[in-house]
Amino acid sequence: MAANLLTRALGALELLAQNGRGLGLQVIADTVDMPKSGAHRLLAELTRLDYVVQDPDSGQYRLTGKLPSLGMRHLAGTGIIGASQPLLDRLARYSSELVRLAVVDGDRLIFIAKSQGARTGLRYDPESGGEAPLFCTATAFTWLSGFSDDEAIRLIAAQGAMDPENRGPRAPCNFAQVLQQLSETRERGYGRAIDMSSPGMSAIAAAVTAESGSQVLGILSIGGPTARLTEDKMNEFAPELLETAAELSSLPALERYLSPLGRCAR
Known part of the structure; x- marks a missing residue:
C-alpha cells in the first residue's frame, strides 16, 4: 500500500x-x-x-519551486554543472547560438545545462530540465544512432506517440524517416535536424562519451534559427562542436555521476 x-x-x-x-x-x-x-x-x-x-x-x-530547487542543488553537488559550464560558454561564444548539454538518464535525454551565445536578433532559449523528443531532434538522432534500428524504434515508441503536426515542417512522420536520419547521422558523425523539432529552428549535436568510448553519457548541441544556423554554418561549427564534446568526455565528474544512469548501445 x-x-x-x-x-x-x-x-x-x-x-x-x-x-x-x-x-x-x-x-x-x-x-x-x-x-x-x-x-x-x-x-x-x-x-x-x-x-x-x-x-x-x-x-x-x-x-x-522546492522540487526544481532540490534538483538544481543535486546537480550542483555532483560537480557536473561547474565542470561543464566553461566549455559550454566557450562554444556559445564561438557559435553565437544556444549551446545545451543533455544527459542520458535511462531511456530519456534530459537537458541539464545551457549557454546562450546569441546576443541580438531571434534567440532560441528553452528552459533546462526538459526531455528531448526522440523522433525529431539532433540530440536524439545522435544518441539513437549508437543503437540498432530495432532498439532505436523501441526507445522512440516507449516515449509515446510521434506528433509531427506539433513540430517543424520537416519532422519525421514515421519510423522509416527516423531511421534514415539515424543512418545519415552515423555516416556524418554527428546529428543534424533542420526545421524538425520546431518551425524555423535547427540544431547539430555530438555525443559525450565515457573515456573508453563505449557508453554515451550525454549529448552536446548547438541550436538556433534556421535562417541563421544554415547548413554552411553547421559544417563550419561541426569541428568545434566535436572537439568540445571530446573535452567534456574527459571530465571525471561527468563519467563518475552519469555512467550508472546511462545505457550502453547494443
Missing part, C-alpha cells in the same frame, strides 16, 4: 511538472488513478510539505 501511494505521489509530481499552469483535482485524480478523496488527501500532504500549492481562486494545484 505504501509503495502504491508513493508511486501515485511521484506520478502527481511528474504530472504537475508537465503542466506549469496547474491542474484541477479531478484531472490529477483521474491521471494517477485515485479516488478524488484520496487524491485530495495526497495533495494536501504535498502542500503541507511545500512541494505543491493550491491557487485560492481557481482551486488548481501546481508545483512550488
Whole structure:
C-alpha cells in the first residue's frame, strides 16, 4: 500500500511538472488513478510539505519551486554543472547560438545545462530540465544512432506517440524517416535536424562519451534559427562542436555521476 501511494505521489509530481499552469483535482485524480478523496488527501500532504500549492481562486494545484530547487542543488553537488559550464560558454561564444548539454538518464535525454551565445536578433532559449523528443531532434538522432534500428524504434515508441503536426515542417512522420536520419547521422558523425523539432529552428549535436568510448553519457548541441544556423554554418561549427564534446568526455565528474544512469548501445 505504501509503495502504491508513493508511486501515485511521484506520478502527481511528474504530472504537475508537465503542466506549469496547474491542474484541477479531478484531472490529477483521474491521471494517477485515485479516488478524488484520496487524491485530495495526497495533495494536501504535498502542500503541507511545500512541494505543491493550491491557487485560492481557481482551486488548481501546481508545483512550488522546492522540487526544481532540490534538483538544481543535486546537480550542483555532483560537480557536473561547474565542470561543464566553461566549455559550454566557450562554444556559445564561438557559435553565437544556444549551446545545451543533455544527459542520458535511462531511456530519456534530459537537458541539464545551457549557454546562450546569441546576443541580438531571434534567440532560441528553452528552459533546462526538459526531455528531448526522440523522433525529431539532433540530440536524439545522435544518441539513437549508437543503437540498432530495432532498439532505436523501441526507445522512440516507449516515449509515446510521434506528433509531427506539433513540430517543424520537416519532422519525421514515421519510423522509416527516423531511421534514415539515424543512418545519415552515423555516416556524418554527428546529428543534424533542420526545421524538425520546431518551425524555423535547427540544431547539430555530438555525443559525450565515457573515456573508453563505449557508453554515451550525454549529448552536446548547438541550436538556433534556421535562417541563421544554415547548413554552411553547421559544417563550419561541426569541428568545434566535436572537439568540445571530446573535452567534456574527459571530465571525471561527468563519467563518475552519469555512467550508472546511462545505457550502453547494443
